[in-house]
Amino acid sequence: MKIQLCKKFSKVNKLQKKLIKAFPDDTVTVKSCISMCKQCKKQPVAKVDGKKQKAKSISKLLSKIEEL
8 A cells, every 4th residue: 555645734744653653564655745735734634545535633544544
């Protein structure tokens, strides 16, 4: 699984560490833009294998990604 994060999210480092811990076999990268303008600054967002995912908290985003 390929997971991309936006560097504009305020807690991107925390989110990246949690994703790497939860999905050690998958690729987690931080990009300058993942085409989710304005949402990435306010809430945790990620692109998982090209599909956009968003949630109100980091833990909810992790749950959504686990379901995929």
